[in-house]
Amino acid sequence: MKIESKPLRYAHAEGHTDVCFSEDGQHIITCGHDGDVRIWLGIEDDDPNSHCVGESALAVCFKDKRLYVANDNHAVQAYTFPAFDKDGIVTRFTAPVTQIMSSPQIEVLGCCSENMEAKICNLEGGAPLFVMMEHKGPVLSVAICPHMKYAATACGDGVLRIWDIDTQKVVKEVTCVPKINTFYAAKVLCRISFEPSEGKYLAYPNNREIILLDSESWGQRLTFTHSLIKCAISQCIFSPCGQYIAGSTVAGQIAVWEVQSGTCMGIIEHPTSHNVSAMAWSPKGNGVLAYCDIAGQLGMLVNCYGQDSNKVNGDSEDIEMVEKDDNDDLVENLIHNYESDDDNAISLEKIKNETLGLQTEQDSRPQSRLAAPAPSAVPPQPPFQPSSTPAHLEHRYMCWNDVGIVRCHTAENGESSIDIEFHDSSLHHGINLNNYLNHTMASLSSTVLALACETPSKLVCISLMGSSKEWSVSMPDTEEILCVTATSALVACATDARLLRLFTTMGTQRQVISLPGPAVALSGFNTTVMAVYHTTDPRLSDQHLAMDIIALNGRQVRSKTVHLPLTPGSKLAWLGCTDVGSPCTYDTAGILRLYDIASGIWMPLCDISTHSKGASDTWFIVSISEPMQTVRVILCRGTSYPLTVPRPIVTEIPLQIPLCELDTEKSQYEEQLVRWAHTNADVEVKTARETALKLFALACRSEIEQRALELMELLKDEKLLPLAAKYASRLGRMHLADKLSDLADRWQTEADKLNVAQNSHFQELETQETYDVTQDDMNSSIIIPQRIKKKVESVVPIKPVPIKSSPMGKRNPFRKQQDTVKSIQNPLSLTDRTLVEVHTTPETMENNDPLTPLEGETFVLWFSRNKSTLEEQHPELTPSELTRQGVRMFKSIQNVTEGPQKRKLEDSTDASVTNASKQSKLSSFAFQKK
Incomplete structure (x- = not known):
């Protein structure tokens, strides 16, 4: 009999939802993100008993006429059933509890938490029997075999561990879990299950398969999959009889297999393709499977055993049904073989199945006869606002940058308000707005506050210069705003029509630009806007993104397209600019990158994940300072986003380019020189030369004279050369000192030859746009920052200026000399530059x-x-x-x-x-x- 799906019922608010059955199978118990526990008499119960246990409840389990619930206090609270009175606390954790499990064969509870621990506890509480503590990430699931010999845990560090309970040691490790740093960010929960009768198998999901391990040798025994499964399986669970196994995917597909034959009993598609967060078999053994999704809905599958779920299993009925199934399979196989042997035969059933997309007989055959499925692809990253928290939160940050903080507060009655707080109170006073348009996006700059809503899509901006002036623009009926950004001179928004609309800060429509792909994020600096979009669909695990750097200079608009690098398997988490205008990105793997406009390269600035103390810690980027060489971040312990109350503390992390062997003194000096040379660091040239000289000294002490000479040739600093030669002579490296003495003369000779040879070439460079710097940077150091050198050497000592003769014989001796300091240009500027220096x-x-x-x-x-x-x-x-x-x-x-x-x-x-x-x-x- 075909598996049937009952209509979904609203059970809890949107978020992680858990489900279980009572031991007699008469009640369904659910808990959700709203903090309620509901007891249902069935899927059609319109008035379930509801009990509030806190602000949230992540897990629930029924055992020996008691309910065990994981509340928001990170404790496993016991309740009597059905009176629902508190009956003690079983155990506590320091982070949210992710799962509570038990089975009729064991008299303990298995609990796991985000604090990288899993416990086996007594039902009455007290000290835990076994604490599993070798995890390096949040523990997603736990399973205990019926004989209490083995336990298994799946962890966010990517490893499935199998423990011997007697010796309390790990006996087997399997890499199968997608790496995550918090339970709330996990799509694949990797829920595992032991075979309930003898415990001879352990089932765990691995990508689009469910793998059975033999409990004696821990070798792979069987594999279950299906050609219709197109994405990763999140969890699997054995039926109470142990003859069937059910699995669910991150896209809401639920499949049931027969363990012995490997036959797929059927696949059910979720109506809204939501991820299934929990499943539970009915203990009656009637083939009923209850499940919940992340939208808080409750569903049920019946006839999962291939027979009517209204009939309890009986021996005669089971035998009759098996015999019928065997005969039907034999007839269908004969028909299939006859059709495959005759190329001219026409199968009406096959044509109907292919046309209507129905399940065919071939799909229900054992896995050994199925074709290899195609690799699945991850969904495209949706658009987001940098430095913001999700829109479904009641209290959230709409924007937090170096200018101020924009918060949104939603009350229980649906009323919403927006608070704007400025770091510098002299810039503007705080603002409080009624969010009657339900704005979900915001961007704040020193001159304007931009707000946007999706439906009806409207852009509202409040000018912060002088008296506050508000202006708004409604999008066409066919467009919705996906992301918005505000700079000191522009306001930009990207729509689902793949258009980038640019406005001035006072509302003049400046430009409309077509984007090559769906927009992901926007950011800007002064008159430049950066738009990140999808170039192609994602493949196995990588997002393919690109960024357009669009600069406006008067009536001119110039653009440059660059590919956006990401860590394999990660997504873009933040997009912005440093305080001097260099584009930066931050991905979910913790890598912060900077794009250098002059060289056209992406450079990793810092691996922020190395500063995390716990595997579930995340970082929220606020701003980046190149002169100070720091990143202003917020540490989120055990969560993905900062809380609005209490107000989080902003900390500073130093920039550090991930060179090799950073624990050595040599690599630390090298990292400083490279970072100072490629960023606008506020460092004195004296400090840079001291660092370079220390690196030279290390090479001399290591008796690697060629490296020391190579370092000085690379630096090409004429004032550092005598110091290096003097140090080499003191160490007795006379041969190296002689080579360093000849190095300055050689530089001068090569410079003169190069200037003479390219004199005619310099005349042509004035009309070329691609040369940002020319002869001023020739023969210059590539490590010691030259802008610092110009800054120091541009200081002219006070002395009388000689009066020179002029063609007319007259000259004003009191005429002021022009400033010799070259103006610093915006790194994002794409306007034409000339070779004539300002000084x-x-x-x-x-x-x-x-x-x-x-x-x-x-x-x-x-x-x-x-x-x-x-x-x-x-x-x-x-x-x-x-x-x-x-x-x-x-x-x-x-x-x-x-x-x-x-x-x-x-x-x-x-x-x-x-x-x-x-x-x-x-x-x-x-x-x-x-």
Whole structure:
């Protein structure tokens, strides 16, 4: 008889729900996230008895006319049945209890918890009989064999452990559990079960299979699967007679197999494809299976044994049914073989099954004859708001960043309010809003607060500059907002129509951009927006994401697409920018990455998971500071998200690039130099040189002179070279000291040759966009940060400025010299850049007679003729820096000399169009004036 599914019933609020039967099979007991325990007379009971045990209840078990419930105090509380009076506490944990199990054959309780412990306890309480403590993650499930000889636990660290209760040691470990750090994030619960009569088998789920282990040798005995199962199996449970086994998947499929033959009795699809959180067989042995899902619904399957569940098992009826099933299988096999032998035969039943998608006879054959199923794929990651908590929580964070905190509070009557708190009270006072539009998304910047709701989809923004001004925009009827972000200059939202809509902070519609895939998250900095989306569907375990960096500069819009790296099997957990504008991502595996716009590479900044003390601890990212080299995070102990009450504490974690052997002194110095060079670290050049010299000293003491020499060639710091040579001579490394002494002369020679050879090439670089830095960074150190070097060396000592001659014989001696510090550009800026440095001195821009190049004179001849003059004007520059300064002066003088020449109308028009990105609109008409 075919398995039938009863209509689902609402049992509890959305969340993890557990179910069990009373020992006589007359009652169904459920508990849920709402903290209630309900006792049902059957699936059709419209008025079950309800009892509140706390704010939440994760597990329930019936044993010897008592109910055992896991409450929100992390305790296993006993209740009398059916009076439901408290009858003592069996045991306590320091984290939520994830499962309580027992069976008619044993007189103990098996309990497991998120605190990485599992216990075997007496029914009356007291000290536990056995505590299993070698887990490295939250324990998801526990099982005890009928003879009390073995116990098994499935842990979030990925390992299934089998324990010998007598010796209290692990006898077998199997890697089959998906790794997670909290029970609430687990989709695969890995519920395991011993064969109830003799305990000769242990069943556990492994991907899309259920595997039976022999309890004597712990070798694999049988495997159960089906071609219709397309995703991972979450739990399995033996029937009370031990002849059948049921399994459920994360997509709500429930399948029942016969153990001896491996025949699949049938597969039931969940109506809404919710993950099944618990299953329980009726102790009557009538083939009734009750189950609950994560939406808090209660369901029931009947006829799971292939016979009418209304009839209790009888010997004669069982024999008759088995004989009928055998004859039916024999006839169906003969028909199948006849059809397969004749290629021209037509099977109407087969055509109907293929057309309607019904289960065929081939699907019910043993596993040995089934084709290998195709590998399953993980579902695409849904869109989310960075630095926010889930929308279904009553009290949640809508946004928490370096500007402020946005909270949402929902009352029992459905009324909702939004509180905005600013870290800097001088920026803006706190705001309290009535959330009458049911906003679920928020983003906060120093200039605007952006709120968005899904249905009807509407964007509401409150300006924080001056008096608060509110504006709103309604999306078209066919679009819904998926994610939103606000910066100091822009507001952006991504919709399900794969459109990115950009607005100014006061509500002007700025741009509409089509995204290549479904949006996942948005973030921004100043005039730049980062949009992460799916490039393709996920495969076995990886999400395929990409990021568009969209920069707005006036009327120009420029974009750059980069692939988003993720740890295998992880998802994107946070997207944002550092305080200087570098894009950063954080995945669920705990890896924080930074994207360098200049080099176009992703660099892992820190493995935050290494700072966790417990396997169930998670981190909530708030902000990242590059100058301070820290990450501001919130530690969530045993949970995935921070609680609103009490207010969590924000801590700082130092950045540390995951180089090899970080426990050694050499790797620590290397990590500091690499991190300082590739981030905007606020570190003095003196400290960087001291670290480099310590690394040089380690190489010398290790008697690896070639590494020491290689380090100095890599650094290319002329001021560090004499110190290294002096240290080498003190250690008696005279050969190394001689090589270091010759290194500076070689650098100067190579620099001069390179400048002369590429002099003509430099003339062409001004019109190219791809060169962000050119000759200023040639022959420079790739480890010691050059921006720090420029910052220190740009400090000009106070001294009288010599009065130089001018072509007209007049000069103002009191004229202020322009600032020599080069302006720091936004790392996200994609606008055009020129090679002319900002700190070019005013003297080089004037047409001085001694420095004016002769007609047809090249840079080499001009530099050799004016080298002494340049040395007098810039005594603080080194020879290589003086050469680069000469190139800039030579080019600027040439531009001044050649600028006023007459041009044709066509040439001036082309020039204005070519240089449109570097000139203002008015300056483009400079040569058209008559």
